[in-house]
Structures are given as structure tokens and as C-alpha cells.
Amino acid sequence: MYQYTETDQTLVDERVAQFKRQTEQYLKGELTEDQFRALRLRNGLYVQTHAPLLRVAGPYGLLNSKQVRKLAYIARHYDKNYCHFTTRQNIQFNWPKLELVPEILAELASVQMHAIQTSGNCMRNTTTDHLAGVCVDEVEDPRPYCEIIRQWTTLHPEFDYLPRKFKIAVSGALHDRAATQFHDIGLHLVENDAGEIGFRVLVGGGLGRTPIIGQVIKPFLEKKHLLSYLEAILRIYNLFGRRDNKYKARIKILVKESGLDHFSDRVEKEWLLLRDANELSAERIAAMKLEFTPPAYERDTANDTSFEEHKATNKAFATWVDHNTAIHKVPGYKAVFLSLKAPDSPPGDMTDTQLDAVADLSDQYSFGEVRVTHRQNLVLADIKQADLFALWQHLDALKLATPNIGTATDMICCPGLDFCSLANAGSIGIAKEINEALDDMDYIHDIGDIKINMSGCMNGCAHQSVGHIGILGVDKKGAEWYQITLGGSSENEAAIGERLGPSVAKDQITKAIVDILDVYIKNRLEDESFLDMVNRVGITPFKEQVYATS
Amino acid sequence: MQLVKDKEIVNDTWRYVPDDGDFGDGDITVSLARWKSDQQSLLNHKGKVGLRLLPSDGVDGIVDDLENIQLIELEFPDFADGRLFSHAWLLRSRYNFRNEIRAIGHYIPDQVFYLSRVGVNAFLPAKSSDIPFVLTNLNDFTVKYQNSVN
Numbered sequence: 001m002y003q004y005t006e007t008d009q010t011l012v013d014e015r016v017a018q019f020k021r022q023t024e025q026y027l028k029g030e031l032t033e034d035q036f037r038a039l040r041l042r043n044g045l046y047v048q049t050h051a052p053l054l055r056v057a058g059p060y061g062l063l064n065s066k067q068v069r070k071l072a073y074i075a076r077h078y079d080k081n082y083c084h085f086t087t088r089q090n091i092q093f094n095w096p097k098l099e100l101v102p103e104i105l106a107e108l109a110s111v112q113m114h115a116i117q118t119s120g121n122c123m124r125n126t127t128t129d130h131l132a133g134v135c136v137d138e139v140e141d142p143r144p145y146c147e148i149i150r151q152w153t154t155l156h157p158e159f160d161y162l163p164r165k166f167k168i169a170v171s172g173a174l175h176d177r178a179a180t181q182f183h184d185i186g187l188h189l190v191e192n193d194a195g196e197i198g199f200r201v202l203v204g205g206g207l208g209r210t211p212i213i214g215q216v217i218k219p220f221l222e223k224k225h226l227l228s229y230l231e232a233i234l235r236i237y238n239l240f241g242r243r244d245n246k247y248k249a250r251i252k253i254l255v256k257e258s259g260l261d262h263f264s265d266r267v268e269k270e271w272l273l274l275r276d277a278n279e280l281s282a283e284r285i286a287a288m289k290l291e292f293t294p295p296a297y298e299r300d301t302a303n304d305t306s307f308e309e310h311k312a313t314n315k316a317f318a319t320w321v322d323h324n325t326a327i328h329k330v331p332g333y334k335a336v337f338l339s340l341k342a343p344d345s346p347p348g349d350m351t352d353t354q355l356d357a358v359a360d361l362s363d364q365y366s367f368g369e370v371r372v373t374h375r376q377n378l379v380l381a382d383i384k385q386a387d388l389f390a391l392w393q394h395l396d397a398l399k400l401a402t403p404n405i406g407t408a409t410d411m412i413c414c415p416g417l418d419f420c421s422l423a424n425a426g427s428i429g430i431a432k433e434i435n436e437a438l439d440d441m442d443y444i445h446d447i448g449d450i451k452i453n454m455s456g457c458m459n460g461c462a463h464q465s466v467g468h469i470g471i472l473g474v475d476k477k478g479a480e481w482y483q484i485t486l487g488g489s490s491e492n493e494a495a496i497g498e499r500l501g502p503s504v505a506k507d508q509i510t511k512a513i514v515d516i517l518d519v520y521i522k523n524r525l526e527d528e529s530f531l532d533m534v535n536r537v538g539i540t541p542f543k544e545q546v547y548a549t550s
Numbered sequence: 551m552q553l554v555k556d557k558e559i560v561n562d563t564w565r566y567v568p569d570d571g572d573f574g575d576g577d578i579t580v581s582l583a584r585w586k587s588d589q590q591s592l593l594n595h596k597g598k599v600g601l602r603l604l605p606s607d608g609v610d611g612i613v614d615d616l617e618n619i620q621l622i623e624l625e626f627p628d629f630a631d632g633r634l635f636s637h638a639w640l641l642r643s644r645y646n647f648r649n650e651i652r653a654i655g656h657y658i659p660d661q662v663f664y665l666s667r668v669g670v671n672a673f674l675p676a677k678s679s680d681i682p683f684v685l686t687n688l689n690d691f692t693v694k695y696q697n698s699v700n
Contacts, residue, residue: 007693014691022660035658038630121630151695157667158639158698161632238636239608273644278697 001062001369002147002291004112011155012109015116019043020102027099042122042160044115045101048421054093054101055118056108060128060146060170061089061372065359068370070111072355078104083355085340085348087412087463088167089127089372090118094419121249122160123153123234127169129177130373133292134381136329140189140197142172144288145226148280152227159234163241164249166234167206179374179490181205181214182466184251185233192220199226203233203263204255209458211465211496212252217264223285225271228278232271236263294330295367295382301332304386316403317392323403323445325388332385336366338378338395339402339410343435346428347413348376357398365391375412375451377405407444408452408517409435412463416456416473417480423456425473425480425506430454433510438517447517450530453488466490468531469516470497471509482509486516486542487534501543515545554684555650555672562674564621566602579623582607585615593618602654605633609640616647624670626655635668642669642699659683663690669699 004012019039026036040046044055056071063071071091075083078100084092096104108114117124126149133141149168153159159166171178172189180186186202199221205214221229237251240258255263311318326335338358340348350358358378362370365387366380373379378400383391395401404410411434414420416427431454438444453467457474464470470485482504485497504512517530519542524533534542551562564577569584573591579600585592592599600621601612612619622641624634634653641647652672653665659680662673666688673684 007695010693011691011695014693018660018687018690031658031660035629035660039660121632154695155664155691156696157664157694158635159632160664161630161635161661163632235636235639238632243631243633 001064002059002143002288008112008151009109012112012114012116015043015114015155016102016105016109019105023099023102038120038161040101041120042117043101043105044118045098046119047098048094048419051095052098052101053419054096054104054115055086056091056093056113056115057118057125058085058089058091058372059150060126060132060143061130061374062143063370063372065362065368065370067111067113068355068359068362070107070113072352072359074104074107075352075355081353082349082351084346084415085350085372085376085378087374087376087461088118088125089130089374090125091372092415094415116154117160119165121162121164121166123156123162123166123168125167126150126153127167127178127183127374129171129173130371130379131177131326131335131381132172133294134328134330134333134335135173135175135177136327137174138172138329139174139191140172141289141292142170142178142187142189143292144285145187145189145199145223146170147291148226148284148288149230152230156234159238162234162238163243164246164251166237166251168230176490176492176494177374179463179466181494182207182211182463182490183214185230186214187226190220196222198222201229204252204260205494206250206252207460207463207465208250209247209460210250210252211460212256213494213496214252215255215260217260217267224279224282225275226280228274229267229271231274231278232267235270236266240266295369297330297333297382298384301330301384301386304332304384307385307388310389314389316396317389319441319445320392320396320401320403321388323407324401324405325383328382330382334383334385334388336380336383336388336391336395337373337405338380338400339404340377340400341404341410341435342399342402343409343439344432345399346415347411347431350378354398354400357394358400361391361394375410377410403441404444406449406451408438408447408450409444410451412451412453412467414455414461416454420456420461422459423473424458424475425456425482427454427456427462427471427473430471430482430506430509434513437510437514447521448529450517451489452513463490464488465496466494467497468534469513471513474503476503480506482506482512484509484512484516484546486539487531489531498539500539501547504546512546516542519545551674552678552681553652553672553674554681554688555652557685557688559681559685564598564600566623577620579621582612585612589615600650603634603637605631605637609637609645613645616641616645619647619649621650621652622647623652623654623674626653626657629657629661635664638665638668638670639699659687662687667694667698667700 188200201218202214371379454471455462466488488497577598598620
């Protein structure tokens, strides 16, 4: 895992000092609301329904145990004993006091963390595969490139006042777990015919109000050109992106309105002028790769027999292994998902006690590292199979072992009307209701792999448009209603969900979801997943059921 | 009026001439439209001539004129309009403009560090009381991650 150099540390310390001054100036009336708004947003600070919200960067989702303990400390001392993990692999605090935020940022800086550019119209936290470096389908570990991009995007002097926010995701695996097709820039590590590894570059994807699948702008970009190519795209966007209407200001609209060909011509022309003077050296890449060398895996861990014995004798453990662990490239190791979707807890939330305990468990079992997934769960990536049973018992006691990863109750959910000033409708309450309606774990496991995403408004923080089932809260004459989409996906077979029909009332939404799942159970072919069935039969059977009974 | 140039407080010797105004004497700046329409008389002007650019003006259209321009003012209609950061970078890095580039209008002193990095070397703040903030904020960071002009 990357460790800060003196330069990195100086930069975040100086940023803390800068924001402390800005906050003091604002409180003295020397900065207007609008001016301070732009500055605080670039430090992750929103003003929400009840209090400010502070969004802390989880660089490409990777945290060490010391950082997790610091999050626990902040939750305890500055918040109401909990925090929230987001789809950008970031961490949110819902109740900090504005005047104490500089102090919180100083606490974060002491463990090599910050909240720089986690909001505002600038380049945001770069995200990646939560199984990077351990999965079996990897072309190359994307994290060294993520860190190179993190540094390049941080405090970039030219691109901090963009038309709108800008998000980059990197995937190094065959299976896209980072939703790269729905980012302003998606980068895929790929191998060309000559056996060289480089980047396939996608541009103009995005979710929100106008979901669009990104298009390939460069099928193969040599690694040495990574930063010059990003710079070319960003400069064209900064110069030509629309600034007259914030709903049309994302790069996806520029690409769409100018056409991919015209847009890529502009980028190419710009890039050719930059390319040769801005190469990323092989030495820099090699040095960065050293920061992400695999941990010291033990040999012969696959010889352990206790794991299979526990699975054979303990059904609950076996079920958890089935659903909450992933195959690891080193035999005898597993990646373990910690479910932040326990039935009685808001999706993605964690308490200070859980955070501290997870930090300890990561030290004990997983080289002191914790990852955040874009579906709002955590991963301990390097667990010996012999340790799985003990770890499971600890996680179970912490309510972090609900065996529902990838299932109907592993919903992505935004804070919704409960916390967010933009929301039209509640989402946490509906998630709880759906959880209660689906309280039979066997039934959930029978439904199998399904992604339900629910956002409280059009901004789509929970990526509802790419959920296999998407739920979108809308306001109808002051009442909370919900629009349903089916068939979306953010993975390799990227698709935007199709609208099922008119929105349904709050007291009908849970029943509608249960109906949809029933239609699937009754009509699926053998081994057919929910998404496959929707793709095969279309939305009609689901529609007939939902609207016949509502 | 005072401004900050190359980290020093100096007096402003320039005067902006509106599109319908007379050039008069001394050092003047004009809009892009005026520059294009009255270029010959501007080239004969006794004092120095500068250009005031808005974000929408762009810089590609003035590349051939740069040798006759002694000052470029980048006027922020709104501090959130980031196009001028790219304009400054292009002027310095691509088109090798060596004379003064000055930020004017509605930017905020908290942006001067970034502006200085992309090549702006003079700052006329919207309020003269902001001059001390400009001087302080130019030193916000001692480290950087990317290449730019500075």
C-alpha cells in the first residue's frame, strides 16, 4: 500500500492550513456564501438537511488499519458514533460541526488521509476494483496507476474549476467491477496483439439524470502516455464543456452533442501537442508498482483441512463462505466481504466500535489493510483459509457477517430524504422495509445474484439506473413515490435499466419489489440469473404483475 | 489603483478603453473585438497595448498577434469559470507569451495560487482590501504534483 512521502504529507498539511484560514475568513464574513461554498466543497464539505456532511477520500478504496481507527475516532469525537461508506469508495460523516472541520482534516492528515476534491466541480477520487491485486482475472494490478492518477488530479491548478464534477475509474481485470463504462473517463488495462499492456480509454459515460454508457475513444494507449492523454481530455472538456446549464455540463453531454468523432479529433490534436514532453517514465511506473507489491503470503496455506471440516459441520459458516468470500489468486487464501447491509442497519453505515474491531481484525488476519467496495461493503482481501472460521465468528458477533453479498438485500442506497437536502424521497426506510419483507435467507439465496440500487432523487448517487432493479424516489405533489427500472448493469454487459411503468406509492414499493422477485422465481429457466431473465423476456411479465396488483 | 505583480504591490499604469471609447494616451487595454476591428490604429498607438480576454474569447485566434501585445488581462465574469486557467496555460506553455498576464474581475484570492501555477503573474483583485490575501495565498503550497507553467 502506498505510503506518503514528505511531499505528500506537506501537501495535505498545507491544505489543512489553507482550509482552516478559509473557514475562519468565512466565519468572520470575509468570504461570501458562494465563495466559501466552492472552497468547502473542494474539501468534501456539504451543507445538508441537518448539519454539514464531510466526505473523506478513500483513495481507490484502500485503507490501512491505522486509518480505519482514525475514522472510528472521528465518528466518536466529532459525529454520532458512526460513518457511511459511499459508492465512490469514500467515507461520509453526517454530523460534524462546521467550525471543527479543519480540526477533523488535521486528524485525517495525521494518518495520511484527506478530503480534497471529494466534491465540487473538479476531478474526484479515482476508484477501482475492490479485488485489485488478488483476483484471478487480472491483466495487471490497477492500483499503481490509480495512485499516479490520484497525485496528478490532486490540486491540479488548471482543472479545479471544471464545468462539472469529473470521475475516473480504472479496472485491471477482465470482469469490470469498477463500473468503468459509467465514468467520465474509464480506463481498462488490456493486452494488445503484441502482448503489451496498456489502457483502453472510454469517455463520456455517467449516471445521474442522463445515464450514458461510455464510448471507446482510444482502444489502446501506451502506459507512458497515460497522463498526457488525460490532460488532453481534461483540457478539451475544460475549454468546451457547457457552463450554461449544470444539467448539461458533464463531459458526457459534450461528447454526445459534439459526436464522438469530433470530440476525439479535438482530443487527439491536443494530445499530439503534449504527448512527447509529458511521458510517464518506466522508472516512475516501476517505483509505483513497488508500493503495491503483494504481501508476504505464507506457503502451504492450502494444506489446511480445518476450513473444509468447519464448512461440513457448520451450515451457517458454509453459507457465509459461499456468499461473502471470493476466490484469491493465491491458493489457500480468500478475499472476505464484510456486509454493511445487516437487516437492521442503514446500508453502508458502520459504528465506531465496528470500525475499531475491523481495524484489529485486519491487523490480525489481513496484513492491516481494508478495502471499500463500490457497493458499500468492506473487503479484507488476504485471509488464510485456516483463519476464515475464527474471522467469521468475530464478524458475526459484530453483525458484519450477514451472508447477503450480491443478493437482494445487498442494496446500494443513498442517504435519501433522511439526510440529504437534494432528495425527493426516503431510501433508508424503504431498504429496511424490503429487508423485512425478504427476511428468509434461503429465499434470498434462491433468488441469487441480483443488484438492487435505490436513490432518493434524480442525481442517482446510488446508481439506480444500472441496478438490475433500480428504484428512484420522486416527489409527487409533496408525497414520496418510486419509479422502478429493470435490467440495468454496470459490469461488462453495461446497460441502463428500462422503466417498468408509472411510479408507485410509498406503501406499494416493497410489494412491487417482492412481486418482481416472485415473477422471476416462477418464470426463470434453470440457473438463469435475474438479469439474464429480464434480458430474455423483457419487462412485460414483471409489469403485468406489479400493476395488476397495485 | 494597486495590484500584485510578481509578488510585489505595484501601481496600475494601464487603462481599459471601452469599445466605443477613444484610445487617448498611455498604456491601454482593449477587448478582443476592438483589437480585431482597430488593429492598425492600435499598432500605431503611442503607449503600450494590451488585450482584455473573457473566457469565451479563447486564445487560438490571437496567436499571431501576441508579439504586439504587452499585457493580457483575463477577466473573470465568475470565479467558477475555469476556462481562463486553460487560457493562461496555453498562452504561456504553448504560445510562449512572455509579457504580463493579469487576472481581473470576479475571481477570489483563494484561487491565486492555482492561477500563478498556470502562468498568471499579476493580480488585480476585485476589492483593494484583498491585496494582503493575494500576497499570502500565493504561498499556499510549497509542493506540487503536476507540471504546469510554474
